[in-house]
Amino acid sequence: xxxxxxxxxxxxxxxxxxxxxxxxxxxxxxxxxxxxxxxxxxxxxxxxxxxxxxxxxxx
Ligand SMILES: [Zn+2]
Numbered sequence: 836x837x838x839x840x841x842x843x844x845x846x847x848x849x850x851x852x853x854x855x856x857x858x859x860x861x862x863x864x865x866x867x868x869x870x871x872x873x874x875x876x877x878x879x880x881x882x883x884x885x886x887x888x889x890x891x892x893x894x
Pocket of ligand 1: 865866867868869870878879880881882883
């Protein structure tokens with residue numbers, strides 16, 4: 836087994852992990868109702884995705 840030769844400090848470990856966080860996805864405008872919605876998801880306002888109605892939103 837490969838073994839690390841030197842101990843990495845917690846500061847070094849944390850600096851390495853500073854790039855690992857998830858960033859919030861940018862909202863896009865729905866092509867049907869122009870409301871901001873998440874990309875690659877059925878619109879929560881009108882229920883449309885890829886130009887057709889997938890779900891009917893509740894009142
Ligand atoms: Zn919509």
